[in-house]
Amino acid sequence: MAFSHQLAYDKPPLALSAADCVSDMALVFSDLTFRYGRKTEVFDGFDLHIAGRSSVLLGPNGAGKSTLMALAATQLRPDDGSVAWRDLRPAGRRGRARYRGAVAWIPQQITPVPGLTVREQVAYAGWLKGLSRAVAWEASGRAIAQVGLSELAGRKSHQVSGGQLRRMGIAGALTHRSEVILMDEPTAGLDPQQRAVFRSLVEELTDSVQVVVSTHQTEDLADLYEEVVVLDRGHIRFQGSTLQFHALARDVTSPREQAEAAYTQLVSREA
Template identity: 40%
Template sequence: MTSGREQHMTRAVSAADLAPTTYAWQVRTTGLKVRVGRGRMAVDGLDLTLGTGVHGLLGPNGAGKTTLIRALATVLRPAAGSLELLGETVGGVADHRALRRRIGYLPQEFGYYKRFRVREFVEYMAWLKEVPKAKIPEAVQRAVERVGLADRADERMKALSGGMIRRAGIAQAIVNDPDVLLLDEPTVGLDPAQRLRLRELLQELGLDSCVVVSTHLVEDVAAACTDVVLFAEGRLVFQGTPEQLAAAGGPEHVGDSPLERGYSALLADSGRNGGAW
């Protein structure tokens, strides 16, 4: 497997990379509202800015994390407020195909043809993302190497374990060297060693991109993320560094670590109970 430094040096350069940057933040929302179904506003008046780095998205079940990730992936359109990605306003009837070429997205559950080999699956996703044909083989090889699947690249998806399928999903998300990378629960099914490697990969990717990671695992946030976004009932509760999150809690708060106690304290202060049973 190539080193993080070598991977950084071989990153493909596109016309978008050479174009002047005209935005201050890769992600900016103002009063963002996103509806799920006909009634519930799962994201409700969110003001948020995210730049280059790894941003951990935390929150209890039902907080709206997945809805926010889907909105950032342009799968869901805003019901109100504004959403800007890479300087482009998302919403209305605009065609966002060019923008989607610059986004990588791993949903909690993703579809694939079980008879596809790993390499074929990632190639197919690269084609959908309109990676130039001549660059696809190199881009696919680099992606499968970065997730540790180079030795399984010619195996069929149906033969893989759950953790390997998740890693194949991460590979398709990064095959286009995205400027914004959205990962919804990427550590599901990964063993401890694989989680450690994913943390290293996230840190590498965060050098050049805006990486948003939704997770329930607070320790992953501490190890990989440059900042933390705490989300509850569709609203922003906290945004700051892992150290600031840890400092928000005390011995009297629920949790096995300073980060977990800070998480509990902030939810309690905001009036949310964190999804008590």
């Protein structure tokens, strides 16, 4: 299977700085360095510019996907470099609050709050982002309806399924009108029916917000995402459109098989 060396690379091309992208609807990582402790280096001088309405960050376990998402969500702080969304940067208390109001993060594991109903937990998420209780409660009703959970609004949050928990997390992000939603491995552990519901929801979301998903699964690329980034051991192996990504495996005709073949070769070339 032939590869286009203009699209698949060991080192990323020169990325735009955050200052160059302030007018662009883009999530920008500039000269990012991050380590766990003193020895475990995940990123060193890392640059990435994500501007697609729906983007997927692919990579094997240990590639740095979850760390990058946590950095984008300000759950982790870089040792050096910066993260920006449009002209917003999480610097200082006020800057961090404005950034978090625009950027929502849905981790892989969503923890129900004991004693809260589905609607109460969704409203609580909005309150944590700075909404008043009354505004958060009103917004929670709209958000729950948008993700198809109105019938479960009064159920205790710990009594819903894994797929419903993910949708509840998305509803929480919608209460404060996020501009971009980050999702870490959102389909892990979901059955086929739940995955179908998730696909439909993401398709609807991209009409109003940008979505960035991290995963190691390639099944839904053709149906959901317009931009693909492949990350391996803290380095970008590919960035481009979904069509360009599929074109890397020209000898395969099925889009799903193309995605799997291209991904496998990209992450195993230097294994």
